Amino acid sequence: MTVNLLKRLGLNKYNVDKNSHIQVNTDICLTCKDKPCTKVCPAGTYEPSPDGRIIVHYERCLECGAALVACPYGAIKFTFPEGGISYKYG
Amino acid sequence: MSFDADVIIVGGGLAGLSTAITANREGLSTIVLERGEYSGSKNVSGGRMYTHALLQLFPDALERAPLERPVTKETYEVFCDEGKKITFSFEHKTKNSYTILRAKFDQWLAKEAENEGVLISYSTLVTNARREKDYIVVETNRGELKAPLIVDAGGVTSPVSRFLGIKKLEPKTLMLGVKEILDVKPNLPEDEGEARTIMGLIGNLKGGGFVYTNKDTLSVGVTIKVESLYNSNLPSHEIVERFREALGIEGNILEYSAHLIPYYGYDKLSNLYDRNLIVVGDAAGFLINDGFNIRGMDLAIGSGIVAGKALKKIKEMNDYSKTDIYYEMLKESFVLRDLKTALRSFKVLNEEEIFTKYPKILCNTLSKLFTVTSDGKERPINVLITESKNENVNTTKMLSDIMRLFI
Ligand SMILES: Cc1cc2nc3c(=O)[nH]c(=O)nc-3n(C[C@H](O)[C@H](O)[C@H](O)COP(=O)(O)OP(=O)(O)OC[C@H]3O[C@@H](n4cnc5c(N)ncnc54)[C@H](O)[C@@H]3O)c2cc1C
Ligand code: SF4
Numbered sequence: 001m002t003v004n005l006l007k008r009l010g011l012n013k014y015n016v017d018k019n020s021h022i023q024v025n026t027d028i029c030l031t032c033k034d035k036p037c038t039k040v041c042p043a044g045t046y047e048p049s050p051d052g053r054i055i056v057h058y059e060r061c062l063e064c065g066a067a068l069v070a071c072p073y074g075a076i077k078f079t080f081p082e083g084g085i086s087y088k089y090g
Numbered sequence: 091m092s093f094d095a096d097v098i099i100v101g102g103g104l105a106g107l108s109t110a111i112t113a114n115r116e117g118l119s120t121i122v123l124e125r126g127e128y129s130g131s132k133n134v135s136g137g138r139m140y141t142h143a144l145l146q147l148f149p150d151a152l153e154r155a156p157l158e159r160p161v162t163k164e165t166y167e168v169f170c171d172e173g174k175k176i177t178f179s180f181e182h183k184t185k186n187s188y189t190i191l192r193a194k195f196d197q198w199l200a201k202e203a204e205n206e207g208v209l210i211s212y213s214t215l216v217t218n219a220r221r222e223k224d225y226i227v228v229e230t231n232r233g234e235l236k237a238p239l240i241v242d243a244g245g246v247t248s249p250v251s252r253f254l255g256i257k258k259l260e261p262k263t264l265m266l267g268v269k270e271i272l273d274v275k276p277n278l279p280e281d282e283g284e285a286r287t288i289m290g291l292i293g294n295l296k297g298g299g300f301v302y303t304n305k306d307t308l309s310v311g312v313t314i315k316v317e318s319l320y321n322s323n324l325p326s327h328e329i330v331e332r333f334r335e336a337l338g339i340e341g342n343i344l345e346y347s348a349h350l351i352p353y354y355g356y357d358k359l360s361n362l363y364d365r366n367l368i369v370v371g372d373a374a375g376f377l378i379n380d381g382f383n384i385r386g387m388d389l390a391i392g393s394g395i396v397a398g399k400a401l402k403k404i405k406e407m408n409d410y411s412k413t414d415i416y417y418e419m420l421k422e423s424f425v426l427r428d429l430k431t432a433l434r435s436f437k438v439l440n441e442e443e444i445f446t447k448y449p450k451i452l453c454n455t456l457s458k459l460f461t462v463t464s465d466g467k468e469r470p471i472n473v474l475i476t477e478s479k480n481e482n483v484n485t486t487k488m489l490s491d492i493m494r495l496f497i
Contacts, residue, residue: 005327008270008346015127036320042268042348044327063132064268064348065247066326069261069316080249082215082231086131089345090191090271090309 005044009060015083016059022067026053028075040070061085091225095121095209097401098228098237100216100250102129103192105371105390106243107199108147110208112398118405120208121237123230125215130196133245134269134349135387136300137309138285139195140187143391143424148202156198157188158304159276159283166382169290169336170453189283189302189309190387191271216244219253224410226254226366238410239401241368243394246350248361248373257361261316263375265297265351268330269311272341276303287382290449291336292329295322297445299333300384307344310334313351313384351386352377355436356429362420363413370397376425380435380495385428392425435495447481448488454480 022045029035030052037046043060045067054075061067063085067078097113099106102124110120126132138161144151151157162183168176200210211232218229219240226240228250242250246264251257278284286301297314312329319326330346354360354375362374370376371390378385400416407415420426438444454477459470468476478485 003331003343008343011343011345012347034320039322039325040266040316040319042266042326042329044325062346062348064134064266065245065259065350066264066266066316066348068247068259068350069264072320079217080125080215080247082125082213084125084132086127087134087193087345087347089193089307090134090137090269090304090347 009043009062012062013086013088014059015086017081017083020056020058021079021081022056022058022061023077024054024056025075028073029054032073032075036072037067037070037076040066042066046070093225093237094235095119095237096405097121097239097241098123098235099241099243100228101243101245101373102126102200102210102212103133103196103243103245103371103390104199104387105373105394106241107196107203108391108394109241109243109370109397109401111147111203111206112395113401114203114206114208116398116402118401121235122203122208122210123214123216123228123235124210124212127213128197129200129210130193133192133196134267134347135190135192136267136269136311136313136384137189137191137302137304138187139190140385140388141185143388143395146395147391152185156194157190159189159278160185160281161187161189161285162282163284165284165286167286167288168449168452169288170450174453174457176449176453176456187285189285189304191304216249219250221254221366224366238366239368239404240366241370241397241401242373243370244373246352246372248369250367251361251364251369251373254364254367256364263352263354263358264316265313265353266316266319266326266348267311267313267351268326268348269309269346270330270334270343271345272308272310272339273306273344274308274339274341275306276308278303280305288337289445291333293322293324294446295319295324295329296442301337301339308339308341310337310339313379315353316350353379356426356433359429363416365411365413368397368400368413368416370394376429378428378432378436379439380432389425389428392423393420396420396423396425438491438494441491443483443488444491447483448492451477451481451483451488
C-alpha cells in the first residue's frame, strides 16, 4: 500500500503563510554534490533542480525542525511559520 | 519596572504546561506562549507515556486524562536478512505506561491549566529574545512581552536559548522521528495495549522503529540519527512507508508527522539554566533512549514540575540570577537521576555496529544453533566467534556492549 508523499502531506491541516519561512542561498547549492537536505527532510521540501540549485516547497513543511541542521554549508535559513501545520489525530 | 507576568513560558507542550500549572499553584502569575492554534497541534510523539510524572501533577489522571491504552505487552523484534528475526515478548497487566495521542492529550492538559487560572496565548510565535539588564524580552508576532523569569519550553529546537545565543543545534545530537497514524483497530481487549520496538528494518540507518496500539488506531514510526540520513540511499520521506510495508501493516493513513528528537545524553546536557532563564523538557535535551524505551514525555512533565517549584523559590529570593536553584533541585529529581543511569546504554547506542552488524551476527548464530544437519553441532560460543569474525567484529567487545545495555 504505497501512498504518495503529497497525499500523505495532504492529510494534515495547513495554514500556509504568504511568504516562505525558508530561504535557501541557491548559489551555495551549485557547489554541493550530494544535496543532503533532500535526504534529511521528511516532507520532500527540498528538491534538486537540473541546474544544480534547489527548489523549496515551503508549503509542504512539517515543521520538524530538521532544516535547522540539514544543510552542512549553512545555505538554509529556517524560521518557524506563523501559520503552518496543525495535527488532528496524534 | 513593571512586567507582563512573573513568568513567561515559551511553548505550551507537556513541559511548558506542567511548568505553568505548578508555578500557578505556587502563586506566580504565568503566561504561556504557544505558536500552535491549540496545544498539541504541532506536537509529535511516538505516543507511549510513563504516567508516574503525570500522576504527581494530577493524582486522578488515570480516570480523567484522555489516555488510549495501557501497555500490557512489550514486544522487541530484531529483523535480519533472509527473513530471520529475533522476537522477545513480555506481558504484564500494569498501568505503568499508556499510549496517548498528543493532539488530544496536550489539549486536555491545556484546558486543565486554563481552568486553574493559567493564561495561554495561542497562535503566538516567539520570533526572538533579548536580554535587558535584569529581565528578558521576548518578541512575538503579536508584540513584545517581558518578564524577570522566562522558561524555554519550546521543545527540541530550544527557541529562547537559541535566540539568546546560548545554544546551537548540531546534527550529531539530534534524531529525526517520522510517524504515521493508521485507522487499524487493534485486535485486543480495551484494557490491553502493545508496544513493539523494532530494529533492523531501516537498512543501514542508525535507529529503529515502533508500533503502538491506540484505542482505534495504530501509531507507526521510526527514529533515526540525523547524521546517518546524509548518506542514505532512501530519502527520509520514504522511510516510514518502507517500514510499514516491511511489517505488512495495511490500513488507511490518517496522519503523517515528523519531529526532531534530542539525543544528547547526560554528559552532554548544556544550557539548563541561565540568568533569568530556565530550560525544561526537550529544549533542555531531557530524553532517554536506552534501546528499550524512548522517554521524553515523563521527563518533560517531571522537569516542568521541578521548574515550577524552583521559580517560586527564585521569586521569593528576589534575585533572578539564582536560576541554578532549578539545577540543584533537578539533581534531586528522577529527571537527572534517570538520565545519568541511562548514560551507559546511551553510549552503546552511539556505536555504529549496534544497528548494522550485531543484529546480523546474533541472527546467524541463533539460526545455526536451531539448525540440525549431519555435519555435527558446534558449541554456541564457537558459532558466535565465527559469525563475529565474518563481520569483522571483536566478540568480546560485542558481548560487553550488549551487557552494557543491561547493567
Ligand atoms: C517520533 C517520536 C517518537 C517519540 N516517542 C516517544 C515515546 O513513545 N515516549 C516518550 O515519552 N517520548 C517520546 N518522544 C519524545 C517526546 O515526544 C518529547 O520528549 C516531548 O514531546 C517533549 O515535550 P516538550 O513539551 O518538551 O516539547 P514539545 O512537545 O515539542 O513542545 C514544545 C512546544 O513549544 C511550542 N513552540 C516551539 N517553538 C515555539 C516558538 N518559537 N514560539 C511559541 N511556541 C513555540 C511548540 O508548538 C510546542 O507546543 C518521541 C518523539 C518523537 C518525535
Ligand atoms: S544541503 Fe545545503 S548547499 Fe546542499 S543542496 Fe541542500 S541547501 Fe543547498
